[in-house]
Amino acid sequence: MKNEEALAVQNLRVNYKIYRGILKVLDGINLTVKRGEKIGLVGETGCGKTTTLKAIMGILAGNAILSSGRVTVNGKVVLQRSAHHMVRKSAKRVAMIFQDPTASLNPVFTIGEQMELVVRYAANRSSSAREAAVNALRLAQLPDAERIHTNFPFQLSGGMRQRVCIAMALAAEPNIILADEPTTNLDVTIQDQVLKLLKRLCDEQELALVLVTHSLGVARETCDRIYVMYAGTIVEYASSQNIFENPYHPYTRGLLAALPRLTGEGIAEGIEGRIPDYLNPPQGCRFAPRCEHATEKCFSTKPGFYEAEDGHFVSCFLYETERGVASDVSHSSDTES
Amino acid sequence: MSLTKYIIKRIVYSIGVLFGVSILIFVISNIVPGDPARMALGPRAPEWAVEDLRKEMNLDKPLVERYFLWLSDLMRGDLGESLRSRRPITKDIAEYLPASIEIIALSAFFMAVIGINLGRLSARFSGTWFDGVVRILSYTGIVTPAFVWAILFVLLFSYLIPIFPTTGRITPGLAAPPRITGMYIIDGLLTGNFRVALNAFWHIVLPSLALSMGGAAQAARMTRASMVDNAEKDYILAVRAYGVPNKLIYRRLLLKPSLVAPISIMALDIAALLGNAFLVELVFLYPGISRYGVEAMLNKDLFAIISVVLIIGIGYTIANVVIDVIIAHLDPRVRLGGAKSA
Numbered sequence: 001m002k003n004e005e006a007l008a009v010q011n012l013r014v015n016y017k018i019y020r021g022i023l024k025v026l027d028g029i030n031l032t033v034k035r036g037e038k039i040g041l042v043g044e045t046g047c048g049k050t051t052t053l054k055a056i057m058g059i060l061a062g063n064a065i066l067s068s069g070r071v072t073v074n075g076k077v078v079l080q081r082s083a084h085h086m087v088r089k090s091a092k093r094v095a096m097i098f099q100d101p102t103a104s105l106n107p108v109f110t111i112g113e114q115m116e117l118v119v120r121y122a123a124n125r126s127s128s129a130r131e132a133a134v135n136a137l138r139l140a141q142l143p144d145a146e147r148i149h150t151n152f153p154f155q156l157s158g159g160m161r162q163r164v165c166i167a168m169a170l171a172a173e174p175n176i177i178l179a180d181e182p183t184t185n186l187d188v189t190i191q192d193q194v195l196k197l198l199k200r201l202c203d204e205q206e207l208a209l210v211l212v213t214h215s216l217g218v219a220r221e222t223c224d225r226i227y228v229m230y231a232g233t234i235v236e237y238a239s240s241q242n243i244f245e246n247p248y249h250p251y252t253r254g255l256l257a258a259l260p261r262l263t264g265e266g267i268a269e270g271i272e273g274r275i276p277d278y279l280n281p282p283q284g285c286r287f288a289p290r291c292e293h294a295t296e297k298c299f300s301t302k303p304g305f306y307e308a309e310d311g312h313f314v315s316c317f318l319y320e321t322e323r324g325v326a327s328d329v330s331h332s333s334d335t336e337s
Numbered sequence: 338m339s340l341t342k343y344i345i346k347r348i349v350y351s352i353g354v355l356f357g358v359s360i361l362i363f364v365i366s367n368i369v370p371g372d373p374a375r376m377a378l379g380p381r382a383p384e385w386a387v388e389d390l391r392k393e394m395n396l397d398k399p400l401v402e403r404y405f406l407w408l409s410d411l412m413r414g415d416l417g418e419s420l421r422s423r424r425p426i427t428k429d430i431a432e433y434l435p436a437s438i439e440i441i442a443l444s445a446f447f448m449a450v451i452g453i454n455l456g457r458l459s460a461r462f463s464g465t466w467f468d469g470v471v472r473i474l475s476y477t478g479i480v481t482p483a484f485v486w487a488i489l490f491v492l493l494f495s496y497l498i499p500i501f502p503t504t505g506r507i508t509p510g511l512a513a514p515p516r517i518t519g520m521y522i523i524d525g526l527l528t529g530n531f532r533v534a535l536n537a538f539w540h541i542v543l544p545s546l547a548l549s550m551g552g553a554a555q556a557a558r559m560t561r562a563s564m565v566d567n568a569e570k571d572y573i574l575a576v577r578a579y580g581v582p583n584k585l586i587y588r589r590l591l592l593k594p595s596l597v598a599p600i601s602i603m604a605l606d607i608a609a610l611l612g613n614a615f616l617v618e619l620v621f622l623y624p625g626i627s628r629y630g631v632e633a634m635l636n637k638d639l640f641a642i643i644s645v646v647l648i649i650g651i652g653y654t655i656a657n658v659v660i661d662v663i664i665a666h667l668d669p670r671v672r673l674g675g676a677k678s679a
Contacts, residue, residue, distance in 0.1 A: 057578040061569070062464075096578060104571035108594045108668055114572075117590075122579035152669040172579055 006208040007033040012069035023278040036206040040219030043229030049212040095169035097179040101161035105153035112149035122172035140167035159190035176208040231286040238312035248314040358650040373639040377420035417640030435519030437625040447549035456560025478554025484616035487547035504622040552606035563595040608656035
């Protein structure tokens with residue numbers, strides 16, 4: 001049971017059509033989440049974390065093009081590139097928590113009205129929707145759930161709103177929660193409470209969690225495994241501990257070095273350069289232009305995944321010789337159609 | 338409780354505004370060149386007769402004194418006498434205003450129903466041929482003056498396909514219902530004259546539709562724009578991901594937060610009809626307040642002008658209060674005054 005896959009994303013490529021051309025944002029994302037597992041998706045702003053989540057939820061913007069890939073939730077394919085178009089089904093038992101709790105609650109309906117809709121349509125329960133909603137509010141540790149049920153979003157504080165969003169996610173009775181930087185818009189003191197709540201709920205109800213964050217610290221505290229993303233690609237994944245103790249990919253190393261420290265050693269160094277232009281992304285490794293170890297090969301060929309240690313995969317030619325291509329990543333098998 | 342309080346507050350403000358408006362109207366219409374007494378009596382009247390009329394109308398007194406004389410008359414419900422019809426203006430208005438209210442009420446209804454529904458549907462099917470058709474219709478609606486629609490409708494639906502009557506409030510030969518409100522439809526219904534009520538309704542369909550076109554077109558554009566805008570908000574993405582049906586989203590979850598702008602514009606469009614319906618009333622030979630007002634201005638019928646403009650001012654004020662109430666109803670942030678209960 002525990003080892004079953006709750007979520008599998010295979011070779012996901014998503015482009016956006018804009019006026020100036022085609023933005024090639026996601027360039028073959030692969031990730032798997034087992035039941036009850038908490039993974040972190042870490043990377044800079046603009047690296048495609050939110051696009052990945054939206055693809056899983058089936059709520060990509062109208063100008064998004066799925067050029068390849070497949071998303072499987074609880075064994076069912078919810079998103080797939082078929083012969084000519086993308087097939088999209090709304091994923092049951094997946095819930096999402098958005099970055100900005102103010103924008104993710106409808107300003108003109110009460111919390112109760114909104115939650116009951118979720119209970120009705122996502123959890124397929126038409127009777128006792130109200131009790132289910134109030135119950136979910138209680139689970140999210142909201143004091144006076146009965147009253148909050150009748151409140152409008154603007155009557156609550158930011159932290160309470162995010163708890164309401166968590167409650168709403170629970171009301172969908174999911175087994176996977178996707179959380180898109182759920183604490184970024186909150187006060188520092190409240191950030192911690194909300195994260196702890198999320199983590200505890202996932203543990204108690206054996207929910208899988210995909211936590212998107214740009215903060216490595218948050219990911220380490222919360223997640224079992226971490227996927228590091230760079231410019232629409234996964235560059236490295238391993239258990240949280242391993243990523244911190246033994247980062248392999250030059251980007252991960254840079255990211256860790258960029259963490260400010262409280263010991264007062266001055267401002268941490270960042271990584272030179274910027275995220276590449278998605279209109280014209282580098283042909284080979286997308287990190288190559290910013291990488292100090294880059295060779296000619298890096299510029300012309302995309303690296304595969306190499307297992308640097310048990311369960312620690314790196315997408316970088318520096319580790320090509322280590323143990324060969326990882327078994328669970330196959331770049332060609334999904335594009336048949 | 339708070340909604341009632343809110344409405345009362347709005348009404349009290351409105352009275353203050355109307356007081357200011359009355360000063361403005363009075364001053365402007367009195368300093369416009371031309372001698373009302375001379376205009377009323379014609380170029381051949383002897384100077385002493387004109388002088389007498391001036392005295393009768395208090396035109397020989399200073400402006401401030403005249404204003405207060407007029408104001409105290411107004412408080413007693415006396416708007417003065419029309420120089421043209423030689424009747425108390427209150428009588429004229431009692432005759433023309435109800436007719437206008439009937440037309441404006443129906444065109445408000447058309448505006449809201451047509452405008453919001455077209456906007457909602459073209460937001461839902463944005464980018465399709467339907468959206469394109471509505472877009473063209475809306476631009477046509479916005480740029481075409483109401484009287485052109487009026488003529489077009491008469492040609493189409495009165496001559497080519499004779500479904501609707503061309504002119505007047507009621508078919509000649511049919512007796513008007515006993516006067517209660519002055520609105521034929523309401524009076525007809527109240528006194529059980531359903532045939533008369535229906536006949537009167539049939540007469541105002543085309544003029545109301547002609548008047549509503551511009552506002553409906555604008556409301557459709559605004560509804561579509563704000564719905565398309567809000568459709569990308571997280572709260573809509575979320576319910577969509579949870580499998581809430583599109584129909585429910587576009588009818589309720591997305592529509593309600595998107596209505597504030599179109600409704601504000603529509604209410605002002607409706608209020609503007611009081612004064613702007615002139616040409617449409619002319620096409621349908623409909624005895625409305627707008628025609629009365631324009632004729633009063635052409636004849637410099639001083640007190641009639643002031644009264645009509647004041648009524649238009651009241652119309653705008655009422656429209657504003659109504660908008661505020663509707664918006665307060667739609668948007669809890671307005672209704673509950675942003676008070677935090679947590």
